[in-house]
Amino acid sequence: xxxxxxxxxxxxxxxxxxxxxxxxxxxxxxxxxxxxxxxxxxxxxxxxxxxxxxxxxxxxxxxxxxxxxxxxxxxxxxxxxxxxxxxxxxxxxxxxxxxxxxxxxxxxxxxxxxxxxxxxxxxxxxxxxxxxxxxxxxxxxxxxxxxxxxxxxxxxxxxxxxxxxxxxxxxxxxxxxxxxxxxxxxxxxxxx
DNA sequence: CTCGCGATATTCT
DNA sequence: GAATATCGCGAGA
Numbered sequence: 001x002x003x004x005x006x007x008x009x010x011x012x013x014x015x016x017x018x019x020x021x022x023x024x025x026x027x028x029x030x031x032x033x034x035x036x037x038x039x040x041x042x043x044x045x046x047x048x049x050x051x052x053x054x055x056x057x058x059x060x061x062x063x064x065x066x067x068x069x070x071x072x073x074x075x076x077x078x079x080x081x082x083x084x085x086x087x088x089x090x091x092x093x094x095x096x097x098x099x100x101x102x103x104x105x106x107x108x109x110x111x112x113x114x115x116x117x118x119x120x121x122x123x124x125x126x127x128x129x130x131x132x133x134x135x136x137x138x139x140x141x142x143x144x145x146x147x148x149x150x151x152x153x154x155x156x157x158x159x160x161x162x163x164x165x166x167x168x169x170x171x172x173x174x175x176x177x178x179x180x181x182x183x184x185x186x187x188x189x190x191x192x
Numbered sequence: 193c194t195c196g197c198g199a200t201a202t203t204c205t
Numbered sequence: 206g207a208a209t210a211t212c213g214c215g216a217g218a
Contacts, residue, residue: 047211054209067202085200088210104211122212132201165211190212 010075027154041108045182059100071100087122109188
């Protein structure tokens with residue numbers, strides 16, 4: 001069974017929180033088409049960046065800059081940017097237009113010689129050959145980049161939550177929020 | 193295991 | 206113009 005994820009996955013009508021979307025993304029597949037070639041990987045680690053109140057979020061304080069304005073777009077778009085001058089990060093925008101929330105994809109489990117070839121936000125982008133040209137790509141309609149549900153069921157108890165990476169500066173209230181989710185006992189998770 | 197550094201877009205002053 | 210950033214790697218201990 002293969003089913004492409006549609007708009008409602010990223011913009012839940014029921015008002016589901018972005019945390020729930022981040023958990024639902026675990027076990028789904030990211031598929032990238034390059035000419036006749038296809039690359040894919042299973043999502044095993046995600047992290048939530050939650051709006052203007054979240055100090056770790058680019059849209060903290062409701063700030064709008066040329067880079068982050070895409071976070072205010074409707075869910076289903078890719079938010080790609082460069083960090084530390086050399087690593088691309090891949091996020092998916094969630095929620096309806098005007099709500100600057102997104103999910104960072106931190107790690108994929110891939111099939112091949114090296115199961116850790118996409119274990120980390122930067123490595124993942126290199127693996128998928130995602131760069132700035134995919135900033136703003138709509139994964140609901142794109143022919144080169146999308147997400148699939150391949151029928152992998154992730155049990156609630158297989159999902160581990162914990163504090164996000166690099167958020168000490170955000171203060172105790174945000175630092176203790178368990179906004180990072182990953183699959184238990186999965187070797188492709190970036191850090192444990 | 194911990195540490196330090198890379199190389200640049202974006203933001204801040 | 207200067208500081209900084211959602212990281213990964215290779216070196217040294």
